[in-house]
Amino acid sequence: MTIKTVIGxxxxxxxxxxLIEMGARLQVxxxxxxxxxxxxxxxxxxVKGESPSKGMLPYSTDWFxxxxxxxxxxxxxxxHQFMIKNxxxxxxHALITAYRLYLDQVQGLEGGEAVLSITRAWFLVRFFxxxxxxxxxxxxxxxxxxxxxxxxxxxxxxxxxxxxARAGKTNVKAKLGRQDVSVGA
Amino acid sequence: xxxIQLQEGIRDINLTYLMxxxxxxxQDKSAAIFRLGLSQDLVDLIGGLTPAQIIxxxxxxxxxCGFRFDENILLNMVxxxxxxxMMSQAHAAIMMTSQPVAEMA
Numbered sequence: 001m002t003i004k005t006v007i008g009x010x011x012x013x014x015x016x017x018x019l020i021e022m023g024a025r026l027q028v029x030x031x032x033x034x035x036x037x038x039x040x041x042x043x044x045x046x047v048k049g050e051s052p053s054k055g056m057l058p059y060s061t062d063w064f065x066x067x068x069x070x071x072x073x074x075x076x077x078x079x080h081q082f083m084i085k086n087x088x089x090x091x092x093h094a095l096i097t098a099y100r101l102y103l104d105q106v107q108g109l110e111g112g113e114a115v116l117s118i119t120r121a122w123f124l125v126r127f128f129x130x131x132x133x134x135x136x137x138x139x140x141x142x143x144x145x146x147x148x149x150x151x152x153x154x155x156x157x158x159x160x161x162x163x164x165a166r167a168g169k170t171n172v173k174a175k176l177g178r179q180d181v182s183v184g185a
Numbered sequence: 186x187x188x189i190q191l192q193e194g195i196r197d198i199n200l201t202y203l204m205x206x207x208x209x210x211x212q213d214k215s216a217a218i219f220r221l222g223l224s225q226d227l228v229d230l231i232g233g234l235t236p237a238q239i240i241x242x243x244x245x246x247x248x249x250c251g252f253r254f255d256e257n258i259l260l261n262m263v264x265x266x267x268x269x270x271m272m273s274q275a276h277a278a279i280m281m282t283s284q285p286v287a288e289m290a
Contacts, residue, residue: 071275078282079219086286087215088225097215105278143280160276 199243
């Protein structure tokens with residue numbers, strides 16, 4: 001991708017636009033495209049009509065372990081792995097396609113809220129590449145779920161087979177106007 | 186329902202299925218592989234069918250699309266109403282992603 005061609009650049013812009021529309025942060029765009037920061041900034045403002053949000057990205061691996069995020073990230077990661085294995089795509093294309101399919105699945109769910117943002121999804125893929133996280137089969141249902149590597153997974157039971165006592169009750173709080181205090185989006 | 190009606194129904198479904206599949210493949214091939222649960226070869230094959238071939242294939246009097254929830258546990262999950270609807274669907278979706286795709290022999 002080092003040789004700059006007009007077609008190549010147009011493809012990069014297309015990828016950037018797709019990512020921006022999905023809500024990706026500027027840092028993601030800088031990593032995944034070859035466009036310069038200035039051009040990405042301009043593009044971001046054109047697409048979104050506002051400046052990109054500043055500050056650190058949500059970098060925590062623990063977020064993916066808590067109950068509802070774990071289900072969503074496992075769903076996304078399952079799709080992502082499926083894409084790599086069966087559709088023969090990788091990198092940013094796999095990310096975009098998998099995220100779109102994830103949104104598709106989430107729409108069918110009750111509430112229909114995409115808990116996993118594209119930025120977090122991108123981080124998750126990077127955590128997997130860095131072998132900080134892995135998919136672990138649940139002992140009861142056999143589905144694969146996101147977990148830290150090198151933990152004791154022999155008897156892993158997923159959050160859907162055995163939901164924690166107060167699982168899914170935070171929605172009520174959220175409706176009362178309490179904002180999520182976790183870092184970023 | 187007599188045999189003729191039955192065959193008509195099957196032909197209808199086949200035609201709808203093939204046309205929908207082709208539409209999906211044209212729009213986004215990799216997404217279609219996931220949604221249809223078919224291998225790349227099969228997706229290429231269906232995507233390249235001409236309208237005449239589609240009509241011929243559809244009139245085979247045999248259903249062309251198969252049942253994908255072929256595991257007991259998966260079937261229970263989709264039909265189990267004791268869990269909240271949201272979770273059983275998410276659960277099924279997670280399990281579906283680890284299912285193999287249908288491939289050409």
